[in-house]
Amino acid sequence: MTATETIEHTPTSSANTDHREDFLGLPLPTMGSRAVAAGLELFFFILVALGVYLVEYFLEGNITGFGLSNWWIAFALMALWNGWTYASAQTPQGTLTSHFIADSTGAPAAALTIMVRQLIRFGLLYGIAILVRGVDVAVLVLVGLLAGACMFVAPKRRAPWDILAGTTVVTGFPSGAQLELKPLTSIADLQLDTKRGRQDGRARRLLFVAGLFSVLASALIVWSIFREAAKFVLDDEFSLDILTGIGWFPRRGIFDLWTLFVGTLWITGIAMLVAGPVGLGVAFYLSEYASPRVRRWLKPMVEILASIPSVVIGLFAISFISPSILRNIFGDIGIFSILAAGIGVGVLTVPIIASISEDAMRAVPNELREASYGLGGRRVTTALRVVFPAALSGIAAAFIVGVSRAIGETMVVFIAAGGSGGAIYEADPREPGQAITAAMASLGAGTDSVAGSGLAFQSLYFLGALLFILTLVLNVISDGVVRRFRQVY
Amino acid sequence: MAAITTPSEIRAGLEKRRGTNTGGQIFRTLLLVALVLAIAMIGAVLWSVGVDSWSLLIERPWSFLSNPSNSSAELAGVAQGIRGSVTLAAIVAATFPVGVGAAIYLEELADDNFLTRLIQVTVRNLAGVPSIVYGLLGLAVFVQQLRGLTGGPSVISAGLTLGVLVFPVVVITTSEAIRAVPQSLRDAAYGLGATQWEVIRHQVLPAAMPGVLTGVVLSIARSLGEAAPLLVVGAAPFYSTGVKNTLEQLTGAFTALPMNVAVFARLPADTWAAHAAAASVVLLVVIFVINLAAIILRNRISKKLGR
Numbered sequence: 001m002t003a004t005e006t007i008e009h010t011p012t013s014s015a016n017t018d019h020r021e022d023f024l025g026l027p028l029p030t031m032g033s034r035a036v037a038a039g040l041e042l043f044f045f046i047l048v049a050l051g052v053y054l055v056e057y058f059l060e061g062n063i064t065g066f067g068l069s070n071w072w073i074a075f076a077l078m079a080l081w082n083g084w085t086y087a088s089a090q091t092p093q094g095t096l097t098s099h100f101i102a103d104s105t106g107a108p109a110a111a112l113t114i115m116v117r118q119l120i121r122f123g124l125l126y127g128i129a130i131l132v133r134g135v136d137v138a139v140l141v142l143v144g145l146l147a148g149a150c151m152f153v154a155p156k157r158r159a160p161w162d163i164l165a166g167t168t169v170v171t172g173f174p175s176g177a178q179l180e181l182k183p184l185t186s187i188a189d190l191q192l193d194t195k196r197g198r199q200d201g202r203a204r205r206l207l208f209v210a211g212l213f214s215v216l217a218s219a220l221i222v223w224s225i226f227r228e229a230a231k232f233v234l235d236d237e238f239s240l241d242i243l244t245g246i247g248w249f250p251r252r253g254i255f256d257l258w259t260l261f262v263g264t265l266w267i268t269g270i271a272m273l274v275a276g277p278v279g280l281g282v283a284f285y286l287s288e289y290a291s292p293r294v295r296r297w298l299k300p301m302v303e304i305l306a307s308i309p310s311v312v313i314g315l316f317a318i319s320f321i322s323p324s325i326l327r328n329i330f331g332d333i334g335i336f337s338i339l340a341a342g343i344g345v346g347v348l349t350v351p352i353i354a355s356i357s358e359d360a361m362r363a364v365p366n367e368l369r370e371a372s373y374g375l376g377g378r379r380v381t382t383a384l385r386v387v388f389p390a391a392l393s394g395i396a397a398a399f400i401v402g403v404s405r406a407i408g409e410t411m412v413v414f415i416a417a418g419g420s421g422g423a424i425y426e427a428d429p430r431e432p433g434q435a436i437t438a439a440m441a442s443l444g445a446g447t448d449s450v451a452g453s454g455l456a457f458q459s460l461y462f463l464g465a466l467l468f469i470l471t472l473v474l475n476v477i478s479d480g481v482v483r484r485f486r487q488v489y
Numbered sequence: 490m491a492a493i494t495t496p497s498e499i500r501a502g503l504e505k506r507r508g509t510n511t512g513g514q515i516f517r518t519l520l521l522v523a524l525v526l527a528i529a530m531i532g533a534v535l536w537s538v539g540v541d542s543w544s545l546l547i548e549r550p551w552s553f554l555s556n557p558s559n560s561s562a563e564l565a566g567v568a569q570g571i572r573g574s575v576t577l578a579a580i581v582a583a584t585f586p587v588g589v590g591a592a593i594y595l596e597e598l599a600d601d602n603f604l605t606r607l608i609q610v611t612v613r614n615l616a617g618v619p620s621i622v623y624g625l626l627g628l629a630v631f632v633q634q635l636r637g638l639t640g641g642p643s644v645i646s647a648g649l650t651l652g653v654l655v656f657p658v659v660v661i662t663t664s665e666a667i668r669a670v671p672q673s674l675r676d677a678a679y680g681l682g683a684t685q686w687e688v689i690r691h692q693v694l695p696a697a698m699p700g701v702l703t704g705v706v707l708s709i710a711r712s713l714g715e716a717a718p719l720l721v722v723g724a725a726p727f728y729s730t731g732v733k734n735t736l737e738q739l740t741g742a743f744t745a746l747p748m749n750v751a752v753f754a755r756l757p758a759d760t761w762a763a764h765a766a767a768a769s770v771v772l773l774v775v776i777f778v779i780n781l782a783a784i785i786l787r788n789r790i791s792k793k794l795g796r
Contacts, residue, residue, distance in 0.1 A: 141579040196684055203686035207598055210590025211608050214660065217653050218611040221622065224629030278530075281523020289520060298524070305531045307776055309714025311750040312538060312769045318754065319762060320537040335758070347530050354527070380513035401617070408619025410717035411747070415754045437621050437717070444624060444721030460721075464625040468618065475617035 026106065029098035037098035038086075040111055044118040045082055049075055052122055073129040078122055225468055228461030235458065255459055257466075262427060263338060263417065263435040264407060270342025270429065271349050271406040276399065278346075279353030283395075286354070287361035288383045306351035314415030317344035322416070330430060336418025338429040341438075344412040353402045360394020361387055393481050400478035404471045413438035436463050538773070541766030553767055558726070558744065558752075562760045567768050569728070570749035573644055574713055574775065576738075577745055580648025581655060581712045585705050588659030595660070596667040597689055616657035623654040624721025632722060640740025642723025647743065650718050655708040662704025666697040699790045706783035710776045716747035726752040746772040 029037075053071055089096040097114065100106035249256075282302060286295055322340045326333045333339070364387050372382040388395070418432030434442075443460040545553060556566025591608070599605040627650030631639050639646040670693050678688040694701075728742035744752075750772060753765035 141575050144579070196687070200684035200686040203689070204598055207590045207594040210587050211594035211599065211605075213587050213591055214608050214611040214615060214656065217615060217626075217656060220630055221615075221618065221626045224626050225622065228629070278523045278526050281520045282527050285520040285524050289517065301528060301531060305527065305534075307710060307714075307780060308531075308534060309716070309747055309750075309772060309776065311714070311716045311747045311754070312534065312773060315750060315754045315765050315769055316534045316537055318758070319541055319766065320533055324537075347534070350527055350530065378510060378513050380510075380516040384516070404617060405619075408621070410619070410621045410720075411751060414717075414720075415751060437619065440621050440625075441717055441720050444621075444628070444723075445726075461625060461629075464622050468622050471617055471619055471622075472614060475614060479613060 026099050026103045029094040029102040033102040034094040034098040037095050037101045037110070037114075040101075040114045041082060041086065041097070041118070044115045045078065045122075048115075048118045048122045049078065052126060070126060070129040074122060074125040077125045077129075081121060081125070082118075221468070225461050225465045228458050229465040232458035232462040260434055260436045260439050260463070263413075263433040264437075266338050266429045266433070267342040267345055267409075267413060267417070267435050268403055268406045270339060271345035271409075272399070272403060274343055274346025275349035275353050275402055275406075279350045279398070279402070280357055280395070282350070282354040283357035283361060283398075284383060287358050288379065288387060302351050302354055305347070306355070308348075310348055310409060310411040311415065313344045313348050314341075314412040316347070317341060317412060317416035326430075333430050334418070334432065336416060336432045338417055338431065338433040341413045341415075341417040341435075342429065344416050345406050345409045348409060348412065349402045349406050352405055353398045356398035356401060357391070357395045360391040360398065363394065364390040393484055397478040397481045400474050400481065404474040404478070407474075408437060408467060408471050410437040410441050414441040436467055439463060440467070535773075538766045538769045541762055542770045545763040545767045546770065553764075554771070558728070558749070562764065565753075565764060567746060567749045567771055569744050570746040570768065571771070571775075573647075573724075573743045573745040573748075574772075576644050576743075577648045577651060578709050578713060580645065581651045581709055582705075584649065584652030584656070585659055587652075588656045589663050589701060589705075591656075592660045592663035592667060593689060593693075596664050597693065598685070612657050612660050616661060619717075620654060620715050621717040621721060623650055624718035626650065626653060627718055627722040642725075642742070643740045644743035645739055647719050647722045647724060647745070650722055651712040651715060654715065654718060655712050658708045658711065659705060662708070663697070663701050666700025666704065667693060669700065670696045699787045702790060703783045703787045706779060706786060710779040710783070713745075713779070714747055714772065714776060716745070716751050719745055719748050720751070724748045746775065 049071075052074070056071060086095060093099070097110050100110035286298060286302075290298060317340045318335050321343050322333065322335045322337065325343075326337070326340060330339075368386050368390060369382050372386045377386070413435045414437070417434060417438055440460055440463045443456060443463075552564075553566045554571070555568050556564055557569045558567075559565040591612070595605065595608060595612075599608070627646055631646035631649050632642050635646075639649070674692045674696060675688050678692045683691070724744050725742040726744070726748070728744065746768060749768040750765055753761050753768055756764075
């Protein structure tokens with residue numbers, strides 16, 4: 001019992017309660033001084049803003065309405081800036097200024113500082129607002145990037161805007177950001193019923209909301225697609241002659257899905273014929289044959305192929321594959337053909353299949369290879385009869401993902417397959433045709449004109465729904481395959 | 490059972506049994522053919538784009554970069570596309586905190602319950618959705634529903650659409666980077682009395698930063714190459730550049746570099762082939778520079794953190 005009493009009356013805790021000075025050696029702020037400090041900030045903010053408004057009024061004769069004038073931009077930014085500094089200059093007892101206001105000798109200097117600070121800030125923002133309007137957005141972005149790079153390289157990150165804020169320069173009165181705040185640590189701080197605890201709760205809630213965003217995005221996709229797709233299916237003009245094999249002419253009300261299915265099937269098939277062997281070969285070589293040094297050079301090269309945008313591959317299909325390769329094989333083939341588009345999509349699919357298969361092969365434990373070598377197996381035997389079966393589910397997943405990507409690939413088909421707006425049914429891949437994605441792109445390319453023409457706009461969403469379901473099923477299958485593959489090791 | 494005698498006999502016996510390694514040679518050759526084909530694809534793409542654009546880029550490099558799109562081939566340029574792509578990159582970058590936050594939630598905070606699993610499943614499925622479907626999302630949500638905020642088919646709508654498009658990529662790469670942070674760092678910080686947010690903010694995020702930034706920058710590069718969602722959202726093939734203020738630029742007609750390529754590629758090839766190739770060169774240069782920046786950033790931050 002005596003022990004608890006001693007703890008309760010330790011000298012440090014009594015010193016803490018009798019503390020009359022803060023860490024700056026000033027008297028502790030009271031409710032009054034805190035209210036005065038906040039009031040002064042607000043008062044000078046409004047005063048300066050009003051003053052600038054009046055000056056603008058008398059110089060210009062009139063203010064250009066209540067639209068997005070320079071003054072409003074400056075005012076809004078200013079409110080944000082003040083809010084931020086007010087929050088960041090908090091000490092455990094109140095704002096930094098309230099510490100100075102509490103001291104009778106410091107009060108006038110603090111008031112003056114607040115006034116000068118508000119004046120300089122508003123002037124600065126007003127100037128920025130004038131400069132920024134009419135300036136190219138891209139220039140702004142580049143300036144921002146440059147400033148960001150400077151901050152990144154500069155050793156003292158806070159220096160620029162603290163000097164701009166003008167507090168130190170003008171009055172020698174520090175702003176919150178410059179002062180290394182060392183809050184008084186007490187038992188109450190460690191029990192999280194404090195600012196830190198509340199901050200922790202806020203951050204957790206915010207992160208949870210960010211996590212929910214993926215659910216929101218999925219829901220939005222489903223909602224936006226199926227809402228319009230349902231209109232398409234439920235419309236009176238919709239009939240089941242969508243599989244007649246005439247052609248795809250949405251603007252004339254002919255929605256023959258068969259044309260698109262055949263196009264997509266051909267393109268996916270051709271793409272997998274190109275990408276399957278090449279991608280698998282690259283994966284085998286990188287995983288089983290290449291020395292670490294060779295691998296270090298080859299893998300980035302494959303990744304370069306993955307980083308080439310699909311529009312460039314589409315262009316490649318019509319400027320190289322068709323004239324230089326297909327013409328030499330098939331003779332008089334047109335520039336635009338399903339075959340060229342399929343090969344182009346194949347080029348895009350190679351790195352996907354290669355990298356996923358290679359990951360699967362490298363996940364095979366080395367003990368299996370060593371056991372094979374130990375039994376006298378050759379490299380080819382080890383690769384084909386030990387590594388390949390062990391990695392089979394991963395490789396299968398790679399192929400499924402590859403198919404899913406090939407089905408969803410848009411720009412190559414849009415550029416190289418030759419169907420613009422509509423397409424006649426064509427079963428020969430050497431002729432121009434249309435796939436689901438490219439048909440959507442053609443519809444979307446003229447959304448303004450689509451809106452007026454019957455069901456064409458809704459058909460865009462109908463195709464989107466088909467594509468979404470198709471790729472979703474494929475991805476779920478590949479996910480299942482991968483999960484089984486993970487259980488093996 | 491024949492008794493094994495000396496090592497040389499074993500070797501001789503093995504060699505006799507194995508015979509010559511024809512199958513292995515053939516397999517190895519096939520693999521090399523596949524590898525050469527893959528590298529030839531890269532080479533052919535870069536070579537054909539380079540050759541096709543050469544005449545134009547030699548003749549008028551600066552006017553091609555600084556002219557707006559034009560219906561006459563002698564004047565047309567990609568200035569609007571460059572401006573649009575830069576703005577798109579900035580908007581996409583502004584959406585990254587959501588993805589990073591979601592990854593932090595999944596890796597650091599989430600309990601194993603139904604909601605967490607739902608989030609994980611949706612992230613994985615979003616990663617597999619074709620890019621043009623994101624265009625439909627953008628068209629329905631940003632262009633039509635939020636027309637008042639985005640101004641319809643504008644660079645804001647397109648940027649937000651691309652932001653949703655790269656969201657799963659950002660979540661997945663950030664998650665991987667966070668998972669690689671050793672648990673001992675967290676335990677030490679908790680031992681010193683840090684709250685969970687303080688551990689995340691001051692220990693986990695800085696340690697994961699190289700990986701996070703690399704993933705983030707690479708997804709900017711990816712979003713810059715996307716054209717399909719922009720087509721659906723309503724990027725304009727041609728539009729007139731008047732004097733516009735910032736707000737009007739953000740909510741008005743827009744285009745981007747991949748759109749330039751697509752539009753040029755679909756025009757008659759005899760006059761426009763060089764334009765398409767030259768726009769591709771500009772796009773490729775931009776994407777390679779960003780990829781390079783990702784590598785430099787990663788190295789620099791790793792050095793700064795002393796890892």
